[in-house]
Amino acid sequence: MAELVLYGPISQESWYGDEVTPKQLSDDLAAMGDVTEISVRINSGGGDVFAGTAIHSILKRHKASVTVYVDGLAASIASIIAMAGDKIIMPKGSMMMIHNPWTFAMGDAKDLRKTAETLDQVRDSLITIYSDKTGLSAEEIIPLLDAETWLSAAEAVKKGFATEVEEKLSIAASIRGNTAMINGIEVEWSKFANAPELPVAESDPKPKEPEMKVINQDLRRKRLELANKL
Numbered sequence: 001m002a003e004l005v006l007y008g009p010i011s012q013e014s015w016y017g018d019e020v021t022p023k024q025l026s027d028d029l030a031a032m033g034d035v036t037e038i039s040v041r042i043n044s045g046g047g048d049v050f051a052g053t054a055i056h057s058i059l060k061r062h063k064a065s066v067t068v069y070v071d072g073l074a075a076s077i078a079s080i081i082a083m084a085g086d087k088i089i090m091p092k093g094s095m096m097m098i099h100n101p102w103t104f105a106m107g108d109a110k111d112l113r114k115t116a117e118t119l120d121q122v123r124d125s126l127i128t129i130y131s132d133k134t135g136l137s138a139e140e141i142i143p144l145l146d147a148e149t150w151l152s153a154a155e156a157v158k159k160g161f162a163t164e165v166e167e168k169l170s171i172a173a174s175i176r177g178n179t180a181m182i183n184g185i186e187v188e189w190s191k192f193a194n195a196p197e198l199p200v201a202e203s204d205p206k207p208k209e210p211e212m213k214v215i216n217q218d219l220r221r222k223r224l225e226l227a228n229k230l
Contacts, residue, residue, distance in 0.1 A: 001037040002064070004028055007185055010047030010055070010077050020044065022054040029062060038064045040085065045187035046076025049101050049122055053077070056129065059084035070094045070153075070162070072171050072183035075192070079161070080126060083133040088162040090153035093171035095182075096161055097192070098141075099148040101126065134160030148194040173198050 004025065011019035032038075040059065046052070059066055059081070068085030075097035082088055082096065090096065101122045105115040123145065127138050134141075136159065144159075156162035173182045175198040178190035189195050 001039050002032040002035040003039040003041065005041045006055075006078075006081065007041070007043045007071070010044060010052045010081070012048050012051045019047070020051075020055070022051055022058060025055050026058055029058065035064050038062065038066050040066060040068045040081075041071045042068060042074045042078055042082055043070070043072040043183055043185045044075065044078035044081075045073060045185075045191075046078050046097075049077050049126075051077070052080050053125065053129075055081050056084045069166075070096060072173065072185060073097070073187060075187070080129055082161075083129050085163075087164065088156075089164045089166050090156055090162045091166040091169035091171050092153055093173065094153050095173075095196070096151045096156045097148065097195075098130065098144055098151075098161075099193075100145045130161070136160060148192065150194065150196050175200060 006020045006025070008018040008020055011021055013019070014021050014024065029038075038059075066085050067087045067089065068082045070082060070088070070090040071094070073095050074082045075095070076099060079096050079098050101119050103115065103119065105112055107115075127141050127145070130136065130141050131138060151159065151161060153162065153165040157165055171183050173180060175181070175189055178188060180187045180189040180195075180198055189198070
């Protein structure tokens with residue numbers, strides 16, 4: 001079985017080397033040759049919606065059977081990528097999040113209305129993907145998007161966003177400041193409106209004082225005691 005590891009932000013281009021891009025995924029698939037089964041491991045807080053839908057389409061078009069594993073988090077457009085799986089497996093402690101697409105915009109009223117119309121069109125395409133996979137109607141999916149819905153593995157299976165809970169594995173997650181650490185991947189947690197609370201990561205322990213410093217302090221104390229006796 002061939003394996004694709006999609007860890008990190010979803011992007012059209014790679015700027016820092018840790019992004020997941022459609023081109024890289026397409027190149028990786030081509031290098032695998034004639035495979036019949038593909039394992040796709042996802043741990044991502046999302047990213048560029050068009051890059052994500054492109055990756056979803058590439059995986060759906062491939063003739064191989066696709067099994068998706070959510071190795072921590074499939075949030076935002078990363079959840080759309082997960083929908084490309086013939087099977088979608090989530091360990092205990094993993095999460096999936098779906099919400100409406102959003103963007104930054106500037107310009108006059110005409111420009112902003114055009115941006116809003118584009119976002120509505122994008123949302124419609126995402127609803128179709130979710131509906132095709134889950135069997136839920138658009139009327140059932142829209143409230144989930146509006147609420148920025150976070151799903152546990154069991155909830156995702158119940159609603160049709162996943163097919164199986166992997167009981168043998170459990171995902172570790174914690175937060176420090178505005179950043180969550182989920183199975184080794186950093187995710188900016190403050191950007192989400194309805195993110196669940198995570199355990200607070202322990203602060204780094206204070207370094208121990210060097211043993212020589214302790215010895216010197218003890219010698220100074222003994223000298224003072226001796227001086228006081230003279």
